[in-house]
Amino acid sequence: MALTGLQIRLPDWRAGVLERWLEAERDALVLWLPVALGAGIAAWFVLPDRADWIGWMLASGGVAAAGLVLAGGTRAGRVLLVGGLTAALGCALVWWRAERVAAPVLARPAVVAFSGVVERIEPLPARDLTRLTLATEAASGLPPRVRVNLADGDMPAGLTRGARIALRARLMPPAGAAVPGAHDFARVAWFARIGATGRGFAPVTIVTPGEAAGSDLRQRLSQHVRSRLPGSEGAVAASLATGDQGAIPETDAEAMRRSGLAHLLSVSGLHITAVVAATMVVVLRLLALSPWLALNLRLPLVAAGAGAVAAIGYTWLTGAEVPTLRSCIAALLVLAAVMLGREAITLRLVAVGALLVLLLWPEALVGASFQLSFAAVTAIVALHEHQRVRAFFASRDEDWGRRALRSLASLLLTGLAVEAVLMPIALFHFHKAGLYGALANIVAIPLTTFVIMPLEALALSLDAVGFGAPFWWLCGKALALLLWIARTTADAPGAVAALPMMPRGAFGLMVGGGIWVLLWRTPVRWVGVAPVLAGAGWALATPAPDLIVTGDGRHLAVRMDDAQLAVLRERAGDYVRDLLAEGGGADGELPAIDDMRQARCNADLCLARITRGGRTWRVLATRSSYHLDIADLTAACRRADVVVSERRLPRTCRPRWLKLDGVTLRTSGGVAVSFAPLLVRRVADDHGSHPWVRPPAVMPPRGRENDQPRPGPHGKTVR
CATH class of the missing domain: 1.10.287 (Helix Hairpins)
Known part of the structure; x- marks a missing residue:
C-alpha cells in the first residue's frame, strides 16, 4: 500500500474492481442511506448500555474517518464516509429520542383514587371494555399519563375527550416482556410516555365535561358502520373505515392472523392507496366531463392534489397512528413524483419514506409494523423493477385469456415474494406465520381493494340521502366472503408455521x-x-425451550417427553396460555400439567420429570401461597434439579442446578431453559440498561388502599 499525504490507496487492481462495481451500482447507493441509519438505531436497541452505545458511535466515526483517508476522493471513500456518519447519527438520534420522551413511571402496583383529563377514548366492544388514556394531575403523585380499561357498564354516560373524571383504579407499571422473545410493552409505553396501566372501577364521576357529544368523528363513524352491518362484518368494515379494531371478535382476529390477512385490518399502505386511487379516478372522470377544464387544466395534476388531500384526511380520520402516518408519507411522495412527471413508485421513493419515518420516529424501527410494511413494499417494488419480471408482465397485445393468466401469475409471484420476505419477521415477533397467506391474499387483496372498500365508501355516501341500504347489503356479503376465506385458510391442515424464540x-x-x-x-x-x-x-x-417461566414466577410451561407443553395452573388465562405457547413454538391449546403422567401435583407443589439427552430432569414448582413446612421444602429442593416459585424461597432450598424464586426472577425477568443442549435465556439479557428497564419512578400515593395487605387465594393474608 502506498501512503500519499493523508490518503491511503488500495492496490490499483483492487481499487479498480471495487470502483467498477460501485459505479455499476451508483443508482442503488442512495438506497443504503436509511439502512445505515437503521443500523445505528438497531445497535442502540441491541447493545446493552451507554458504554456500548458510545463505542458504536466511535466505531462508526472511525469508519467515516477511514472514508476520508482510505481511497480518498473515490466512490468507495464517499460510501464509507456517509455510511459511517449516518450509522453514528442513527444511534445518537434514538438515544436522544429516548431521553427526550422520558417521563416518570409508577414504582409498584397500587390501588388509588385520582382524577385526570381524558386524552383518548378507545371502545373495545369485543371485550366489553373501553380504554381511556388520562392526563393526571401533578398533585396525585402519579405519572403524568396513565392508561385505564373500564368495563362498558362502568362507563359514565356522555364521557368525551377533554372531560375531567374522578375514579378509583388498580394501576401497575407498564409490563415488560414476560418471557424471552415476547412483546415488550414497557418499551412501547416509554416512547408513548405512558407511566402506568390498569383497570378502573365504578363509580366514575365526570367532574368537568369535555367536548360536545358526537364531536369525535372517528367514533361516530365506527358506530354508524356497525349499526348498518352487525356482527363480525360490521366490525371489519369499521376497521377499514376508521382503523378501529376493538369490535372484531378474537376468534375472527386470530383467523385473520393465521391466514396471513391481518394486514387488511390495520390501516396501512393498501388502504391509503385504495383511497388515493379512488379519489383520483373520481376527480379525473368528473373534471373530464367539462371540455374547457380538460383543455385548460392539467387534470392529472389536479387529481393528484385531490388524492393528497384524501390521503391526509383519511389519515386524520383513522387516528393518525404512526403506521398510518408512515403510509400517508409514502403516498404523498408518490403523488409528488406524479406531479413532477417522474416514475411514481421506485425504490428511491421507498427509501425516502423510510428515511423520513426513522428521522421522526426512530423507535418505529424495532416494531413489527414498520418492518412488515417496508419489507413488503420493498419486495414488491424490487421484484417489479427487475428487468426480466418487468418484461414478462408488461402489457402487450394478446387475448383476454392470456392477459388474465399473466395478471394471475403476477399476483401469485408477488404474493410468494412478499410471504418469503415477511415470514422471518412474523416468526421473530409473533413466533408463528401463515403458510397459505400468498394464496389467500391473491383473492383477499383485490376483494378488499376493488369491491369492499368502494362499496363501503358508496354506502356511506348514499346514507346521506337514505339510499345506502342496498350497498351495505352487498358490502356485508363481500365481507362475509373475506371472513370465510380467513377462517377456511386458518383451519386448513398445516396453515401455521410455529417457531420458538428466534435468536x-x-x-x-x-x-x-x-x-x-x-x-x-x-x-x-x-x-x-x-x-x-x-x-x-x-x-x-435453535432448540425449543423445555421450561418457560414468566417474570412473576406464577406461570410456567414444561415440555413433556412427547414434546407437548403443559402449563402449571389450570386456570391460567388465554393471554398467559398464548404467551407460553408462542414462546415454546406450540400452536394450539396447552393442557394443564396435572393431566400429564410425568407429573405429580397437589394444591401447593408440582413435580415434573423430563428426559432429555439421556438424563431425567426434575422440575419442582410451587403454585399456592400456603405455608410450607421448611424441612419438607428443603428436602424436596435437594431432590430437584430446578425449583420455580413466585415467592421468596428460604436459603435452605438448594436445588441441584437452578433456583428461580421471586428474588431471582425480579432480577432476571422471565426465563427460558433448554436441557439438551443446556441453555438458559433471560429477559434481562435482552434489555440491558435501556431507560424503560429502570425508569425514573414515582412512588404510589401513601395512605391509600395499596398499603393494605391483600388476601391470598384461600383467604390467608400475604404481604
Whole structure:
C-alpha cells in the first residue's frame, strides 16, 4: 500500500474492481442511506448500555474517518464516509429520542383514587371494555399519563375527550416482556410516555365535561358502520373505515392472523392507496366531463392534489397512528413524483419514506409494523423493477385469456415474494406465520381493494340521502366472503408455521441478507442468499425451550417427553396460555400439567420429570401461597434439579442446578431453559440498561388502599 499525504490507496487492481462495481451500482447507493441509519438505531436497541452505545458511535466515526483517508476522493471513500456518519447519527438520534420522551413511571402496583383529563377514548366492544388514556394531575403523585380499561357498564354516560373524571383504579407499571422473545410493552409505553396501566372501577364521576357529544368523528363513524352491518362484518368494515379494531371478535382476529390477512385490518399502505386511487379516478372522470377544464387544466395534476388531500384526511380520520402516518408519507411522495412527471413508485421513493419515518420516529424501527410494511413494499417494488419480471408482465397485445393468466401469475409471484420476505419477521415477533397467506391474499387483496372498500365508501355516501341500504347489503356479503376465506385458510391442515424464540443474531442475518438481495442490482446481490440461509439454519437449529417461566414466577410451561407443553395452573388465562405457547413454538391449546403422567401435583407443589439427552430432569414448582413446612421444602429442593416459585424461597432450598424464586426472577425477568443442549435465556439479557428497564419512578400515593395487605387465594393474608 502506498501512503500519499493523508490518503491511503488500495492496490490499483483492487481499487479498480471495487470502483467498477460501485459505479455499476451508483443508482442503488442512495438506497443504503436509511439502512445505515437503521443500523445505528438497531445497535442502540441491541447493545446493552451507554458504554456500548458510545463505542458504536466511535466505531462508526472511525469508519467515516477511514472514508476520508482510505481511497480518498473515490466512490468507495464517499460510501464509507456517509455510511459511517449516518450509522453514528442513527444511534445518537434514538438515544436522544429516548431521553427526550422520558417521563416518570409508577414504582409498584397500587390501588388509588385520582382524577385526570381524558386524552383518548378507545371502545373495545369485543371485550366489553373501553380504554381511556388520562392526563393526571401533578398533585396525585402519579405519572403524568396513565392508561385505564373500564368495563362498558362502568362507563359514565356522555364521557368525551377533554372531560375531567374522578375514579378509583388498580394501576401497575407498564409490563415488560414476560418471557424471552415476547412483546415488550414497557418499551412501547416509554416512547408513548405512558407511566402506568390498569383497570378502573365504578363509580366514575365526570367532574368537568369535555367536548360536545358526537364531536369525535372517528367514533361516530365506527358506530354508524356497525349499526348498518352487525356482527363480525360490521366490525371489519369499521376497521377499514376508521382503523378501529376493538369490535372484531378474537376468534375472527386470530383467523385473520393465521391466514396471513391481518394486514387488511390495520390501516396501512393498501388502504391509503385504495383511497388515493379512488379519489383520483373520481376527480379525473368528473373534471373530464367539462371540455374547457380538460383543455385548460392539467387534470392529472389536479387529481393528484385531490388524492393528497384524501390521503391526509383519511389519515386524520383513522387516528393518525404512526403506521398510518408512515403510509400517508409514502403516498404523498408518490403523488409528488406524479406531479413532477417522474416514475411514481421506485425504490428511491421507498427509501425516502423510510428515511423520513426513522428521522421522526426512530423507535418505529424495532416494531413489527414498520418492518412488515417496508419489507413488503420493498419486495414488491424490487421484484417489479427487475428487468426480466418487468418484461414478462408488461402489457402487450394478446387475448383476454392470456392477459388474465399473466395478471394471475403476477399476483401469485408477488404474493410468494412478499410471504418469503415477511415470514422471518412474523416468526421473530409473533413466533408463528401463515403458510397459505400468498394464496389467500391473491383473492383477499383485490376483494378488499376493488369491491369492499368502494362499496363501503358508496354506502356511506348514499346514507346521506337514505339510499345506502342496498350497498351495505352487498358490502356485508363481500365481507362475509373475506371472513370465510380467513377462517377456511386458518383451519386448513398445516396453515401455521410455529417457531420458538428466534435468536437475534439469526434474525439479523436474514434481514441483512434480504436487504442485500433486494437493494443491489448486479449479480453481487445473490451473495446475500448466504446469510439468509445461515440465519434460517440457525433459527431452525435453535432448540425449543423445555421450561418457560414468566417474570412473576406464577406461570410456567414444561415440555413433556412427547414434546407437548403443559402449563402449571389450570386456570391460567388465554393471554398467559398464548404467551407460553408462542414462546415454546406450540400452536394450539396447552393442557394443564396435572393431566400429564410425568407429573405429580397437589394444591401447593408440582413435580415434573423430563428426559432429555439421556438424563431425567426434575422440575419442582410451587403454585399456592400456603405455608410450607421448611424441612419438607428443603428436602424436596435437594431432590430437584430446578425449583420455580413466585415467592421468596428460604436459603435452605438448594436445588441441584437452578433456583428461580421471586428474588431471582425480579432480577432476571422471565426465563427460558433448554436441557439438551443446556441453555438458559433471560429477559434481562435482552434489555440491558435501556431507560424503560429502570425508569425514573414515582412512588404510589401513601395512605391509600395499596398499603393494605391483600388476601391470598384461600383467604390467608400475604404481604
